[in-house]
Amino acid sequence: MIEIREFRAAVEAWTGGxxxxxxRQWAERAGVGTVVLLEGLSDLAAVEALAERRGRDLAAEGVxxxxxxxxxxxxxxxxxxxxxxxxxxxTGLCDVQERPFYDRALEGTGAPLFVCAADLEDELIRALxxxxxxxxxxxxxxxxPWQTFLHQPAQHGRPRERQLRRFLGTxxxxxxxxxRLLVEALAPERVPAPLDDLFAxx
Numbered sequence: 001m002i003e004i005r006e007f008r009a010a011v012e013a014w015t016g017g018x019x020x021x022x023x024r025q026w027a028e029r030a031g032v033g034t035v036v037l038l039e040g041l042s043d044l045a046a047v048e049a050l051a052e053r054r055g056r057d058l059a060a061e062g063v064x065x066x067x068x069x070x071x072x073x074x075x076x077x078x079x080x081x082x083x084x085x086x087x088x089x090x091t092g093l094c095d096v097q098e099r100p101f102y103d104r105a106l107e108g109t110g111a112p113l114f115v116c117a118a119d120l121e122d123e124l125i126r127a128l129x130x131x132x133x134x135x136x137x138x139x140x141x142x143x144x145p146w147q148t149f150l151h152q153p154a155q156h157g158r159p160r161e162r163q164l165r166r167f168l169g170t171x172x173x174x175x176x177x178x179x180r181l182l183v184e185a186l187a188p189e190r191v192p193a194p195l196d197d198l199f200a201x202x
Contacts, residue, residue, distance in 0.1 A: 003030035004059045008066060015076050020085075027086055033062035034202060035081050037092040037102070039071045043120050045179035047093070050195060053184065063202050071098035075105040082109045093198050095119040112201050114194040121165050121175070123192035124182040130160050136178070136185050137164075145171075 007026035014023045026032075038044050044067040051058050051065075058065060068077050071094060082090050090111035094102050099115050106113060116123045125133050137146050149155065149167045158166075168175045183191075 001059055004032075004064050006030075007032055007064060011066065011077070011081065014080055015073065020080070023080070024086060027088065030059065030064070031062045032064045032088060034064070034089040034091065035077075036063065036065040036198065036202070037074055037077055037081075037090060038065060038067050039094055039098060040069065041067045042175040042179035043067065043093060045176050046120055046124070046183045046195065047198075049180040049183040050191065050199065053186075053188075054199065056199070058202070061202065071095070071101045074101050078105040078109065078111075082106075082111070091198065091201055093120070093194060114198045114201075116192070116194050119165070120179070120192075120195070121168060121182070122161065123194060124179075124186070125161050125164055127190045127192045128182060128185055130164070132185060133164060133182065136181050140177075140181065142174075 003026060007023065007030050010018075010022035010026045014020055036047065038047065044065055047065045048058075066077070068074060074092070074094075078090060079085055081088050090106060090109055091113070092102050092106065092111060093114045093116070095116050096118060099113070102113050117126075128136075134143075134146070137143055146164075146167055149170065150163060155163050155166070168178050183195075
């Protein structure tokens with residue numbers, strides 16, 4: 001796992017204008033063959049949580065799930081990691097509104113792409129149902145902030161699922177934490193199709 005963390009750090013430095021050498025070296029040391037391009041850290045938390053639940057050691061399988069800090073960075077990451085760069089196999093998971101960025105970046109690479117209907121949080125909330133999600137919120141001690149949030153004028157009349165997705169993004173780190181928690185609350189047969197299909201492809 002240390003090698004995977006070092007590989008991620010080296011790739012981030014490379015995309016920021018640093019040297020390519022360290023990323024290449026850590027890819028070889030870690031045995032990375034496939035990179036999963038993810039928009040952000042909450043997606044990474046969800047992918048890592050599902051890997052743990054399924055007893056899969058992605059690092060041992062040569063798979064690195066990588067947060068890019070936003071979908072608009074996918075072209076840069078695909079260029080340095082894909083056929084024109086390190087020659088690694090690419091795949092990706094993205095929100096539907098970000099699909100055009102991925103499609104352009106992955107064109108010609110043969111990389112499979114798995115698309116969430118709105119975003120991954122939406123997929124997880126629908127798979128769990130609001131009652132279960134609110135049980136998770138309560139267990140985490142966030143019930144009072146959630147109820148306070150619901151009373152804000154801007155939230156009146158909005159669908160409950162949209163309210164919850166907005167709530168998850170109102171505090172730093174909350175969305176990342178719930179990326180893991182919602183996956184951990186899933187029944188095995190309720191894993192959303194984009195996430196399940198991503199794992200089937202690895």
